[in-house]
């Protein structure tokens with residue numbers, strides 16, 4: 001299967017949805033970092049939207065950013081003073097770092113940029129703009145008129161008693177608070193409610209102008225109708241018994257008279273060895289961080305996995321090179337192993353010409369031909385090595401001066417070994433030939449290979465180990481290696 005093919009599970013979902021036109025929606029809170037786990041939901045929606053398009057259906061694909069939602073918990077890393085905005089719309093709270101127009105935008109913008117970078121054909125809608133623009137006006141009127149039925153559904157499904165004066169609508173008080181106000185009268189002709197706030201002050205909110213919002217469980221069903229939704233994926237937190245899809249399904253059928261959209265339940269993703277991805281627990285990788293180490297289609301593949309109804313643990317550390325190799329072997333002919341790219345990138349920095357030379361010496365001449373592609377791949381490999389690579393894989397080629405200092409700390413037999421190597425290395429030797437030479441020379445001099453290799457890595461990298469020596473040295477120029485080995489010969 002090529003990476004841009006539509007996965008089988010998505011084709012099955014699309015088939016089950018029948019004839020359109022279709023509106024595929026994914027809705028995500030903007031109360032904290034929108035992480036790679038959230039991305040899974042958007043990618044499920046995208047795959048289904050693409051599958052529908054491939055069937056010739058007309059599709060509107062929407063990302064509904066819940067920007068008008070009230071702040072319920074201050075995200076990790078945000079000053080505690082933001083507690084005073086509790087209950088205020090995320091779109092009405094200042095950016096804690098001052099770089100965006102609002103708290104909501106601070107978390108939404110990087111995610112939106114990542115979607116753009118991935119070339120996703122999606123409309124990003126901000127819920128506060130939808131309310132302000134009147135998109136929710138009719139469903140809000142309907143909800144308020146059916147307050148008692150909605151209340152009964154809430155109580156029956158959740159098993160909890162709704163408080164006295166419960167309303168599906170949360171008007172915004174003069175203080176900005178959405179959560180402590182009691183609706184006392186509906187003025188349907190004017191699209192307004194009268195309410196009393198926490199302090200007992202009376203107020204009026206115009207629900208055609210975004211002066212409040214529907215409570216989130218009611219909003220879910222109302223949104224289906226307001227946007228004409230025909231498909232929406234959900235995570236297991238929503239689909240558990242008594243959860244928000246249970247209430248929304250009944251509200252849609254019994255109150256809004258709207259057919260329940262098609263659904264797909266996806267499982268969480270986690271980070272290998274660290275657990276589920278969660279904003280509130282600070283276990284978070286942002287899509288834009290992942291786009292620094294792999295191209296968009298690799299990211300799609302990693303985050304969706306073979307089957308998004310199953311849990312996936314992202315291995316961004318030791319297992320990442322293998323993932324990249326598998327991905328690339330399906331999209332290109334004889335790709336350079338990712339771990340070799342990481343070796344090259346760490347050796348030459350961002351010098352693409354040097355990298356091309358190293359690849360040619362290592363027998364990957366064809367990969368060096370397209371410089372633009374090579375520069376991109378080196379970038380991925382370098383970023384991975386810096387941020388995620390296990391410690392033994394990380395290194396930097398020492399300067400000749402640094403090599404000299406390392407050399408001084410070696411035993412004499414190790415220094416003699418390096419001097420002998422320096423004599424015997426010749427331009428044009430292949431990886432295997434060099435590997436043999438390293439062993440042979442150690443054997444002839446009665447030096448244990450472990451100590452011989454340690455000496456070599458110390459003068460080249462300042463570490464006791466490193467990438468496989470034969471291919472690594474073959475990829476460097478003999479001059480580069482000799483310069484460092486001789487630094488030692490002179491100090492004998």
Ligand SMILES: [Zn+2]
Nearest residue numbers: 095099100106
């Ligand atoms: Zn910001």
